[in-house]
Amino acid sequence: MDRYSIACATLFGLGCTLAASSHAQEVVNPDQWSPPREAKISPVTQDQLNTADKNTTNFLLTNGNYAQTRFYPAKQINRDNVKNLHVAWIFQTQVKESLETSPIVVDGVMYVTTSFSHVYAIDAKTGEQLWHYSHKMGPVTTYCCGPNNRGVQVLGDKVYLATLDAKLLALNAKTGDVVWNTDIADPELGYSETMAPTVVKDKVLIGTNGGEYGIRGFVRAYDAKTGKLVWNFDTIPENTVGVWATKDATGRDMHRDIQAEKDQLAKIGDPYKRLGGGVWQNPAVDLATNRIYFVVGNPSPDLDGAPRPGDNLYTDSLVSLDLDTGKFVCHFQYIAHDVWDLDAASPPVLVDVKDKSGKTIPGVIHAGKTGHIYVHDRKDCSLIRFSEAMVPQENMWTLPTKEGARMLPGANGGVEWSPIATDPGQDLAYAINLHQPMHYRVENSPYPNGKLWLGGAFTAIPGEKQSGNITAVNYNTGKIKWQVKTPEPMIGGILATAGGLVFAGEGNGKFAAYNSSTGKELWSFRAGAGVNAPPSSYMVGGKQYIVVGAGGNTQVNFRRGNNIIAFTLD
Amino acid sequence: MVRNLISMISRGIIFGALLSVAPALAQSIAEKVEVCAGCHGQDGKPKDKTIPVIWGQQAGYIYIQLRDYKRGDRKNETMQPIVSSFEKDDMRAIAEYFAKKPWPNLGQPRSPKHVAQRALSAEHSVGCTGCHLEQFQGDGTTPRLAGQSQEYLAKTIADFRTRARGNNPGMTDLMRATSPDDLAALAEYLAGL
Numbered sequence: 001m002d003r004y005s006i007a008c009a010t011l012f013g014l015g016c017t018l019a020a021s022s023h024a025q026e027v028v029n030p031d032q033w034s035p036p037r038e039a040k041i042s043p044v045t046q047d048q049l050n051t052a053d054k055n056t057t058n059f060l061l062t063n064g065n066y067a068q069t070r071f072y073p074a075k076q077i078n079r080d081n082v083k084n085l086h087v088a089w090i091f092q093t094q095v096k097e098s099l100e101t102s103p104i105v106v107d108g109v110m111y112v113t114t115s116f117s118h119v120y121a122i123d124a125k126t127g128e129q130l131w132h133y134s135h136k137m138g139p140v141t142t143y144c145c146g147p148n149n150r151g152v153q154v155l156g157d158k159v160y161l162a163t164l165d166a167k168l169l170a171l172n173a174k175t176g177d178v179v180w181n182t183d184i185a186d187p188e189l190g191y192s193e194t195m196a197p198t199v200v201k202d203k204v205l206i207g208t209n210g211g212e213y214g215i216r217g218f219v220r221a222y223d224a225k226t227g228k229l230v231w232n233f234d235t236i237p238e239n240t241v242g243v244w245a246t247k248d249a250t251g252r253d254m255h256r257d258i259q260a261e262k263d264q265l266a267k268i269g270d271p272y273k274r275l276g277g278g279v280w281q282n283p284a285v286d287l288a289t290n291r292i293y294f295v296v297g298n299p300s301p302d303l304d305g306a307p308r309p310g311d312n313l314y315t316d317s318l319v320s321l322d323l324d325t326g327k328f329v330c331h332f333q334y335i336a337h338d339v340w341d342l343d344a345a346s347p348p349v350l351v352d353v354k355d356k357s358g359k360t361i362p363g364v365i366h367a368g369k370t371g372h373i374y375v376h377d378r379k380d381c382s383l384i385r386f387s388e389a390m391v392p393q394e395n396m397w398t399l400p401t402k403e404g405a406r407m408l409p410g411a412n413g414g415v416e417w418s419p420i421a422t423d424p425g426q427d428l429a430y431a432i433n434l435h436q437p438m439h440y441r442v443e444n445s446p447y448p449n450g451k452l453w454l455g456g457a458f459t460a461i462p463g464e465k466q467s468g469n470i471t472a473v474n475y476n477t478g479k480i481k482w483q484v485k486t487p488e489p490m491i492g493g494i495l496a497t498a499g500g501l502v503f504a505g506e507g508n509g510k511f512a513a514y515n516s517s518t519g520k521e522l523w524s525f526r527a528g529a530g531v532n533a534p535p536s537s538y539m540v541g542g543k544q545y546i547v548v549g550a551g552g553n554t555q556v557n558f559r560r561g562n563n564i565i566a567f568t569l570d
Numbered sequence: 571m572v573r574n575l576i577s578m579i580s581r582g583i584i585f586g587a588l589l590s591v592a593p594a595l596a597q598s599i600a601e602k603v604e605v606c607a608g609c610h611g612q613d614g615k616p617k618d619k620t621i622p623v624i625w626g627q628q629a630g631y632i633y634i635q636l637r638d639y640k641r642g643d644r645k646n647e648t649m650q651p652i653v654s655s656f657e658k659d660d661m662r663a664i665a666e667y668f669a670k671k672p673w674p675n676l677g678q679p680r681s682p683k684h685v686a687q688r689a690l691s692a693e694h695s696v697g698c699t700g701c702h703l704e705q706f707q708g709d710g711t712t713p714r715l716a717g718q719s720q721e722y723l724a725k726t727i728a729d730f731r732t733r734a735r736g737n738n739p740g741m742t743d744l745m746r747a748t749s750p751d752d753l754a755a756l757a758e759y760l761a762g763l
Contacts, residue, residue: 097703116709139629139665141710145700164710187710188634212740404747441747445739449643452740457747459695557699 036131038174039121041107043156046201050287059105059536062151062196063419064495066285067350070421071496072537076544078499081569082513082523088545088568089127093120096562098532099551100417100492102151102196103564105538106173112549112564113149113196117163120564121176124547125540127566131176138165142450143192144212146554150281150417151196155224160204162193168206168222180227184208189450190215198282198292199224200323205292207235207279211315211343214300214453217277219292221326231326235277235296235314240270242311245336249374250386254397256337261309271308274447276300277315280417281347284364286378290323293364293378295344302341302411303400303442304455311336316343318366318374318381330381334368339400340407340440341458342369345417346431351424354476355384365475367420367431369413370396373473387478390414390471391435400456404439411458412436412489412556419534421496423516427476430502430516434489434556437464470494470504472519482519491556493534495546503546505531507558511548511565529561543568599663605652606668614674619721626673630710633665635737644737678720680762681755689759692752696744706763720761727753 044060052058053065056074064070077085093099097115104111110124116137121130141147141164152159158179159171166187170179184206185191190213198205203221210217217235222228244258276299283294296319299312313331316338320329334344346367353363353375362378371391375384394408412434420431442456460466468490472481486506494504496516505511511531512524530552537546546567552560606624610616614625624632638644639653640661653661681689693699701712708714715723729735730745731753745753 137710139633139662139669139710141630143710147703147709439747441743443739443743443746445733445736445742448737448739449641451738454740454743457696457743459747460697462691462695554703555697555700557694557697557704560704 034129034132036175039109039130041109041173044106044154046155049155049200057539058107059103059538061153061198062102062104062282063347063349066200066287068282068284068347068419069349069351069424070419070494070534071423071498073498074537074539074544075497075499076539077497077501077546077569079501079515079522082499082501084569085513085523085546085567087525088566091120091122091127091129091564093118093562093564096560097551098146098148098554098560099549099562100148100150100194100533100553101549102493102534103536103547103549104152104154105536106154108540110547111152111154111159113151113161114551114562115147115149117149117161119152119159119161119171119176122564124538124545124566133161133171133176135163137163138187140187141165141192142187142190142213143194143209148194148554150194153197153199155199158224160197160199160224162195162197162206164192164194166191166193166208168193168197168204168227170224170227182222182227184220189213195281198285200285203230203323205283207281207294209278209280211276211278211297211300212302212452212454213450214274214447215276215278216273217279217296219279219283219294219321219326233321233326233328235279235319236272236275237313238270238272240272240275240310240313241265242313242333242336245311245333248397249332249334249383250372252396254335254337255399261305261337264306265309268307268309270310274300275308275312275315280345281419284348284350285323286350286362291320291329292323293318293320293348293350295319295346295348295366297345298338298341298343301453301455303339303440303458304444305337305339306444307447308337312338318344318348318364318376320381332376332381332383334370334374339442340397341411342409342414344368346415347419349420349422349429350378351422351475353384363475365422365429367415367429369409369411369415371409371414371433373420373429373431373475375475375478385478387473387475388480390431390469390473390480390483391433398440400440400442402442404441404459406437406461407440408435408437410434410436410438410460411440412491416491418491419493421494421502423496426517427474428472428481428516429475430470430472430494430496432490432492432494432504433469433471434491435467435469436489437461437466468506470502470514470519472516484514484519484521488558489556491553492532495535495537497537503535503548505533505535505548505550507532507553507556509550509559511550525567527561527563527565529563530558532558599660599667602656602660603664603667609648611674614671615676616719619719620725621719622722622726623674623676623718624668625671627668627714628708628710628712629665629669631708631713632668633661634711636661636664638737644735673714673717676717676719678717678761681759685755685758688752688755692748692756696748706760715760716763718761720757723757723760724754727757
């Protein structure tokens with residue numbers, strides 16, 4: 001319970017319920033049938049988090065571990081027995097809207113979030129509710145792509161949550177009570193939060209959304225005990241001009257009119273104050289070097305380059321910082337001066353990779369909206385190679401026009417925010433992709449005071465078929481190993497396990513397991529609503545479970561639901 | 571106590587509760603909203619079809635519109651003078667006040683099938699529900715469209731296109747990317763939801 005509700009309760013009793021601000025999906029009559037119970041977990045130590053990649057009981061970080069491999073090391077569920085996988089329980093949240101949560105599991109307690117920043121603690125064995133945190137949303141929220149939330153992280157006895165109205169909260173992991181509450185930024189200027197925080201060494205790392213609203217993006221570290229700001233890194237430096245790159249990371253000409261941009265720069269100066277550069281997803285943490293790696297999203301406005309001459313650093317880039325100080329280490333920009341919103345959103349993954357000479361070195365890989373998987377040297381962020389395109393590419397890079405220019409991939413990708421999974425034993429990265437033919441249009445308007453600033457529109461072309469795929473890419477060769485086509489574009493995420501499997505869901509409600517070496521489908525289930533969330537796995541009572549949210553998706557408009565579904569073997 | 575209340579009103583948190591405990595303070599808001607009924611309706615049904623429904627609209631959206639009229643970001647001869655004396659706290663409280671009222675049923679008919687099909691195909695192309703949400707109920711600063719007056723929807727969509735409504739260039743871009751016939755179908759479809 002936060003400060004306001006306590007004041008309400010004592011001063012006015014029932015009156016407060018009536019006065020609560022009304023949000024579309026607000027839970028008016030929350031938990032009368034489920035009195036809160038204590039979530040009996042022991043405090044999560046930094047040591048446990050450091051070794052999460054070897055933990056076959058818990059699922060402690062949004063992408064499994066600090067390297068973000070989404071490779072779960074248990075193999076009770078495997079290629080031979082996955083056909084017997086069945087529902088263990090279904091938990092229904094009170095919020096029927098887009099579900100993008102990565103379930104976190106600690107000592108048999110599961111923490112999931114829903115749209116509008118609700119948190120539920122659930123008994124991971126039975127699916128019973130333990131407690132529910134219903135966030136009192138401020139009246140002003142500005143976000144693109146749905147009122148999503150992608151989850152929490154636990155450190156010590158606290159659960160960390162970032163909310164749609166741009167606040168950072170620490171909750172008591174046992175009870176769901178608010179421990180501290182910090183304003184991250186002003187939602188009236190276009191800031192909002194949908195990502196799960198990454199908590200490491202007493203720092204809560206968080207980015208921001210707002211690239212559609214002319215914000216100035218950042219990644220920040222807050223003190224995990226107090227909520228005080230430790231450091232701030234502006235993803236948009238004061239000099240954003242860069243090197244006037246004419247080609248993208250793959251060497252294709254982007255048709256920039258460099259002279260016109262230089263003239264514009266002389267006229268209006270560096271556009272850094274409103275240049276966007278949101279950070280949608282979690283940073284990877286390299287514990288050995290004490291560095292973090294994350295990707296920065298699109299420049300504002302999305303499709304109109306006129307108000308923002310230059311390369312627009314560090315939009316559409318991989319960036320590395322020092323964890324303790326937030327000081328810049330290195331970057332690599334995929335698309336300079338992006339006018340297609342084909343930005344970088346899917347979280348980077350740390351794995352060992354082969355460099356150009358065939359030597360094994362620490363690498364970092366990212367799956368782009370362009371449909372390529374990019375492989376970098378962790379030392380200096382430089383690009384080693386990029387994979388074959390996982391989706392059709394046509395007319396790249398045609399500039400957006402007034403009438404609409406057709407180009408593939410469409411502005412959602414390729415790979416959207418969806419995290420990829422890897423299986424380091426097989427040198428494979430698994431990505432889910434969208435294929436949506438689109439028209440790119442440009443319009444010009446001045447900065448609108450924190451309002452939607454798209455600089456045009458990308459529209460799906462009626463009559464042109466959309467689809468999706470799951471693609472396994474060998475990141476040491478860049479070659480596609482296998483690909484499974486799906487009838488609809490894919491958004492959500494994927495999990496690989498030591499059982500030789502990958503799990504992924506589709507917008508039509510199908511959730512399936514595939515042989516991670518061949519892509520052969522081995523098991524499937526129909527959830528009844530879009531399965532557009534990253535799956536997790538855990539063990540409780542000696543049994544392995546797979547769990548995933550089935551709540552559909554706002555951005556691609558897949559059928560909404562409110563289910564968290566856990567599967568196990570007999 | 572009073573200072574406490576004022577700070578809470580200013581946070582826009584407990585306006586409804588206030589009516590019963592602090593009539594003197596509440597009255598000033600009640601007075602401020604009296605004039606609204608003249609056009610937006612005593613029962614939430616606007617007096618004229620080109621006037622929008624504001625009862626049950628999203629609080630964040632109402633607040634931002636009042637703010638924009640006041641700043642001159644949204645231009646309208648009727649609304650601008652009405653809000654000129656409002657402060658941020660008034661606007662937040664007024665927004666909460668109307669957001670809590672029930673959305674009125676204007677009795678607009680469901681659109682015929684061919685209109686709905688056209689509207690949904692345009693919706694699919696742009697992805698209106700990505701922001702206005704699945705049932706077009708809106709959220710935060712994104713307005714509810716379901717059941718809004720068809721004439722008003724058509725007018726404000728046209729105003730976005732011509733930039734006569736210039737307070738959201740993002741919406742202008744999306745409307746300009748959609749054909750007038752598709753937009754007419756959308757207005758009819760949304761009104762009938």
